[in-house]
Amino acid sequence: MASRSGSEAAPSRLGGGADLEIQGVTKRFGDFVAVNDLSLNVPEGAFYALLGASGCGKTTTLRMVAGLERPSAGRIVLGGDDITGLKPYQRPVNTVFQSYALFPHLSIFENVAFGLRRTKSKEVKTKVGEMLDLVQLQDYAQRRPAQLSGGQQQRVALARALINRPRVLLLDEPLGALDLKLRRAMQLELKRIQTEVGITFIHVTHDQEEAMTMADTIAVMNAGVIEQQGTPSDLYGHPRTTFVANFLGQSNLLPGTIRDRTGDEVTAEVHGTKVLASHVTSDVREGDVWVGVRPEKVTLHASGEGHRDGQNRLPEGEVIDVSYVGVSTQYVVRLPFGQKLMVFEQNTGERPPFTVGDRVDLAWLADHTFLLDARQDAHAGADLDDDA
Amino acid sequence: MTALGHVPGPVGAAPPAPEASRRGLSGYLLMLPGTLWLAFFFIVPTVTLVASSLYDPSGTFAEGYQMTWHWQNYTDAWSEYASTFLRSFLYAGATTVACVLLGFPLAYAIAFKAGRWRSLMLVAVIAPFFTSFLVRTLSWKLLLSDNGFIVGLAQALPFVGEDFRLLATPAAVITGLTYNFLPFMVLPLYASLEKVDPRLIEAAGDLYASPFTALRKVTIPLAMPGLVAGTLLTFIPAAGDFINAELLGNPRTRMIGNDINDLFKSSVIPTAAALSVTLMAAIIVMVLFYVRKAGTEELV
Numbered sequence: 141m142a143s144r145s146g147s148e149a150a151p152s153r154l155g156g157g158a159d160l161e162i163q164g165v166t167k168r169f170g171d172f173v174a175v176n177d178l179s180l181n182v183p184e185g186a187f188y189a190l191l192g193a194s195g196c197g198k199t200t201t202l203r204m205v206a207g208l209e210r211p212s213a214g215r216i217v218l219g220g221d222d223i224t225g226l227k228p229y230q231r232p233v234n235t236v237f238q239s240y241a242l243f244p245h246l247s248i249f250e251n252v253a254f255g256l257r258r259t260k261s262k263e264v265k266t267k268v269g270e271m272l273d274l275v276q277l278q279d280y281a282q283r284r285p286a287q288l289s290g291g292q293q294q295r296v297a298l299a300r301a302l303i304n305r306p307r308v309l310l311l312d313e314p315l316g317a318l319d320l321k322l323r324r325a326m327q328l329e330l331k332r333i334q335t336e337v338g339i340t341f342i343h344v345t346h347d348q349e350e351a352m353t354m355a356d357t358i359a360v361m362n363a364g365v366i367e368q369q370g371t372p373s374d375l376y377g378h379p380r381t382t383f384v385a386n387f388l389g390q391s392n393l394l395p396g397t398i399r400d401r402t403g404d405e406v407t408a409e410v411h412g413t414k415v416l417a418s419h420v421t422s423d424v425r426e427g428d429v430w431v432g433v434r435p436e437k438v439t440l441h442a443s444g445e446g447h448r449d450g451q452n453r454l455p456e457g458e459v460i461d462v463s464y465v466g467v468s469t470q471y472v473v474r475l476p477f478g479q480k481l482m483v484f485e486q487n488t489g490e491r492p493p494f495t496v497g498d499r500v501d502l503a504w505l506a507d508h509t510f511l512l513d514a515r516q517d518a519h520a521g522a523d524l525d526d527d528a
Numbered sequence: 529m530t531a532l533g534h535v536p537g538p539v540g541a542a543p544p545a546p547e548a549s550r551r552g553l554s555g556y557l558l559m560l561p562g563t564l565w566l567a568f569f570f571i572v573p574t575v576t577l578v579a580s581s582l583y584d585p586s587g588t589f590a591e592g593y594q595m596t597w598h599w600q601n602y603t604d605a606w607s608e609y610a611s612t613f614l615r616s617f618l619y620a621g622a623t624t625v626a627c628v629l630l631g632f633p634l635a636y637a638i639a640f641k642a643g644r645w646r647s648l649m650l651v652a653v654i655a656p657f658f659t660s661f662l663v664r665t666l667s668w669k670l671l672l673s674d675n676g677f678i679v680g681l682a683q684a685l686p687f688v689g690e691d692f693r694l695l696a697t698p699a700a701v702i703t704g705l706t707y708n709f710l711p712f713m714v715l716p717l718y719a720s721l722e723k724v725d726p727r728l729i730e731a732a733g734d735l736y737a738s739p740f741t742a743l744r745k746v747t748i749p750l751a752m753p754g755l756v757a758g759t760l761l762t763f764i765p766a767a768g769d770f771i772n773a774e775l776l777g778n779p780r781t782r783m784i785g786n787d788i789n790d791l792f793k794s795s796v797i798p799t800a801a802a803l804s805v806t807l808m809a810a811i812i813v814m815v816l817f818y819v820r821k822a823g824t825e826e827l828v
Binding site for chain 1: 738741
């Protein structure tokens with residue numbers, strides 16, 4: 141990033157392409173800091189998700205890329221060109237708005253053609269026809285937006301933005317107004333279209349499942365900053381903050397203290413029991429930590445049985461709640477020191493399920509253990525993963 | 529109207545028959561005041577007016593009028609007052625254009641830019657109605673008079689001669705009309721603009737429309753219902769107005785309203801009525817043509 145200083149108008153340098161760089165961007169509304177010194181890099185052709193609860197600054201970030209808000213500080217660079225000061229209509233960027241914002245007085249054809257007409261593009265009819273084919277609305281060209289269903293309107297909004305071949309397509313909660321079933325279908329549809337057109341997508345959402353299904357890279361945002369970014373499996377498997385651990389799926393966080401560290405193998409002690417964590421990527425090196433494990437990574441064994449080498453094991457738990465949910469059974473297990481853990485077990489039928497009151501040991505692999513700084517709130521982000 | 533008589537009941541529970549007929553009856557009862565009002569204040573006067581226009585022109589107020597189906601009243605009136613008609617429509621047209629040019633930016637500002645000043649600005653638009661139309665027009669007479677400060681200032685400007693006058697010119701009449709009918713343009717325009725979703729304007733900007741193009745392609749088309757209502761509310765009364773021409777004009781700026789007024793006063797009722805009916809018919813034809821042309825059916 142630093143190497144670019146002073147060469148503002150370097151058009152598409154080798155490897156530069158249409159990468160989007162947000163450099164130290166801050167946005168204040170009066171006293172409220174919506175986005176705080178945010179930097180991120182979206183490579184050309186990526187499907188990038190900004191994930192966070194409502195009010196975390198993700199939509200503001202998107203609007204700054206679109207040019208609808210002006211950053212209080214920082215720069216936005218697209219393919220080597222500084223676009224921070226450009227008006228929305230001067231940017232090679234298009235948006236799919238949450239409310240779709242289709243023009244009610246224009247036909248579907250004219251809605252989709254709107255951008256082409258502004259840029260005096262040729263072959264409008266052919267291009268609009270192709271785009272309507274892509275979103276499977278060829279028979280609706282002469283209708284008005286109000287005559288279409290929510291899902292169809294969403295596809296028109298997508299077509300209207302995509303037809304301009306923007307360097308970056310911004311999607312602001314594009315599926316938020318759809319019902320669950322349609323949303324699932326549209327997720328696959330969006331992913332298909334993105335692969336087909338190869339344009340960079342930046343997708344803002346509060347739905348973690350939506351982000352995980354579609355995006356190659358997810359940035360989890362909280363209170364105006366990016367908590368962590370990475371691939372979906374990376375974020376899920378190796379969260380670096382309690383917010384990410386709780387916001388993406390569910391986590392069990394146990395209080396522990398680091399006893400030993402060799403390379404990326406760390407041994408921590410949880411209420412007298414040694415727990416090994418391998419492939420630790422977080423910066424915690426010593427002192428108190430949260431020892432985390434996902435509920436589905438834990439297996440239950442009758443007390444004292446089923447020992448296997450290389451497993452972490454917390455003995456002497458008591459099953460206090462069992463709920464059967466078809467594919468799996470969800471247990472709540474209370475440990476001797478009083479903390480309750482969640483355990484999801486697949487119903488493989490290998491052994492009969494445990495019942496309330498059973499004594500069990502909990503086991504999981506060192507690979508599935510993650511360590512987090514103990515100064516953070518263990519419940520951060522825990523109640524936010526539902527529809528905000 | 530019948531919808532007013534419909535009492536919302538639980539869905540799916542079919543009301544028993546007597547209930548339904550009572551509902552139908554109450555619908556008609558509710559329509560009664562409106563129907564009576566229309567009959568007394570619209571149908572009867574219109575019929576009387578049309579009838580008067582066909583009276584024998586030799587009658588007077590004192591001796592009474594004879595109904596002789598005298599169609600010649602019309603042709604006589606048209607040949608004598610054609611130029612006044614033309615002038616009335618010209619002035620009303622100029623007034624409407626001036627009202628759009630002044631009213632649109634004002635309504636736009638109130639709808640999108642006023643913020644917490646919005647209510648105050650709306651009150652300011654309506655405030656002139658607290659005094660009489662006549663008093664307000666008379667004060668324009670003072671403002672535009674030869675020794676008023678506006679004319680004084682204008683005369684001091686270069687290229688404006690010493691003999692520059694405002695009062696008793698067509699400009700004064702159109703200014704007065706514009707002033708008096710501006711609120712009728714601003715209010716419907718505001719009502720339409722206020723309903724325009726600002727996100728649509730944002731979307732237009734996102735799709736490479738400059739602010740001016742967004743205004744032309746999105747905001748104005750969406751404000752068409754208000755623009756049509758505003759132009760009708762301005763043009764129609766302005767075409768029939770006589771107060772402004774009377775107080776601010778001269779004998780060569782007379783509008784059709786002045787002639788109708790004078791004819792009635794000198795009890796030449798048939799000609800006056802024929803002129804009134806002609807004015808009404810001309811306006812109806814123009815409005816029908818205009819509304820069809822503006823194509824607002826699909827917006828409202």
